[in-house]
Amino acid sequence: MDSILIKNVLHKDAKTNIFIEGNRIKAIGVPSDKNASQVIEADGKAILPAFYNTHTHAAMNLLRGYADDMPLQEWLTEWIWPFEDKMTAEDVEKGTALAAEEMIKGGTVFFNDMYFAPERIADVVARTGIRSAIGITVMDNHSLAEREVKAKFIRDWKDTTGRMMLTVAPHAIYTVGTERLKEAALQARENGLKLHIHVSETAQEVKDCIAAHGMTPVRYLDSIGFLGPDVIAAHCVHVDAEEWDILAERGVTVSHCPCSNMKLGSGRFPYELAIKSGVRITLGTDGASSNNNLDMREEMKFAALLAKVDGDPSILPASMVFKWATQNGAEAFGIDAGVIEEGKIADCILLNLNDVQMRPLHNLISNWVYSAQSSSVDAVICNGKLIYGK
Numbered sequence: 027m028d029s030i031l032i033k034n035v036l037h038k039d040a041k042t043n044i045f046i047e048g049n050r051i052k053a054i055g056v057p058s059d060k061n062a063s064q065v066i067e068a069d070g071k072a073i074l075p076a077f078y079n080t081h082t083h084a085a086m087n088l089l090r091g092y093a094d095d096m097p098l099q100e101w102l103t104e105w106i107w108p109f110e111d112k113m114t115a116e117d118v119e120k121g122t123a124l125a126a127e128e129m130i131k132g133g134t135v136f137f138n139d140m141y142f143a144p145e146r147i148a149d150v151v152a153r154t155g156i157r158s159a160i161g162i163t164v165m166d167n168h169s170l171a172e173r174e175v176k177a178k179f180i181r182d183w184k185d186t187t188g189r190m191m192l193t194v195a196p197h198a199i200y201t202v203g204t205e206r207l208k209e210a211a212l213q214a215r216e217n218g219l220k221l222h223i224h225v226s227e228t229a230q231e232v233k234d235c236i237a238a239h240g241m242t243p244v245r246y247l248d249s250i251g252f253l254g255p256d257v258i259a260a261h262c263v264h265v266d267a268e269e270w271d272i273l274a275e276r277g278v279t280v281s282h283c284p285c286s287n288m289k290l291g292s293g294r295f296p297y298e299l300a301i302k303s304g305v306r307i308t309l310g311t312d313g314a315s316s317n318n319n320l321d322m323r324e325e326m327k328f329a330a331l332l333a334k335v336d337g338d339p340s341i342l343p344a345s346m347v348f349k350w351a352t353q354n355g356a357e358a359f360g361i362d363a364g365v366i367e368e369g370k371i372a373d374c375i376l377l378n379l380n381d382v383q384m385r386p387l388h389n390l391i392s393n394w395v396y397s398a399q400s401s402s403v404d405a406v407i408c409n410g411k412l413i414y415g416k
């Protein structure tokens with residue numbers, strides 16, 4: 027079995043040697059001469075869990091800088107969708123490859139994607155060593171033939187890497203009608219897949235939902251039986267206290283995307299209500315055209331700062347937002363990782379502590395959230411394999 031020995035690495039305030047065997051952290055505190063198929067000298071480096079990006083559209087890296095500084099509806103309908111109509115499966119593969127490279131170099135080992143050409147995305151995931159939940163997108167404007175191709179893809183799907191899963195991904199309540207939302211939920215549940223959807227991203231979406239269905243988006247989704255512990259709801263910016271309780275009760279995971287919400291002027295995530303409700307909160311970058319990068323370290327800092335902007339600097343401390351970006355993301359997708367502990371799957375990063383933004387080292391997590399740059403990521407291990415190293 028393949029193994030990695032990480033020598034002299036800083037882990038919880040002390041230097042130690044960590045032994046990875048197969049895809050798991052086998053032992054922490056082994057002798058420095060332990061036999062391993064690969065040895066990483068990590069003096070001057072710290073080990074931390076890697077990032078799980080729980081909402082993105084990876085291939086949108088091709089649209090970076092293409093349409094900035096406008097509201098969501100105009101941005102989507104006049105710029106993004108017309109561009110995407112011209113994209114081929116090959117374009118999706120190229121965009122996803124760019125995104126995977128960017129994410130890996132920034133310490134991300136997993137992305138929850140929503141796009142098209144899933145077979146091409148799977149190719150990129152297989153060859154780069156990253157993990158992904160690949161969304162099979164549902165929109166009302168898909169033809170019957172397209173829907174049949176997608177259903178067949180789900181039926182025939184087999185992951186041979188141990189790093190991929192599919193999700194059923196109805197885009198949003200304003201692009202997918204009630205019947206198709208119900209069908210998507212049924213299709214996901216029959217196939218044991220998670221559901222991935224944009225929810226209450228803008229005030230307009232809430233207003234339109236009330237006009238169409240007489241209730242807000244979370245209540246509407248609950249009324250049609252859509253919500254459950256298998257649902258990943260992206261954004262949830264305009265969600266009231268009672269709706270947060272509904273999300274918590276149904277066990278929904280929320281993917282908070284602070285950069286995208288700020289850039290599109292969608293609003294401030296209601297941190298106070300979300301945290302109080304006990305909902306599992308994770309972080310996502312959204313696509314590169316509304317961010318404009320896929321840097322999860324930046325996402326942690328923006329979330330922590332946006333939380334505090336209304337006057338309470340104690341809300342969302344560094345340790346909490348770090349947990350959102352790591353452990354909570356892994357848990358949401360049933361990946362037995364997200365912490366550096368014996369027995370856990372080895373999804374981890376090594377950080378260069380000699381970088382100027384990392385010094386002095388009063389508090390590693392504080393540095394990682396507030397002062398570091400993602401270029402301090404020196405090595406990335408995903409599923410027990412070194413997939414990036416400087």
Ligand SMILES: [Zn+2]
Nearest residue numbers: 224260312313
């Ligand atoms: Zn999105």
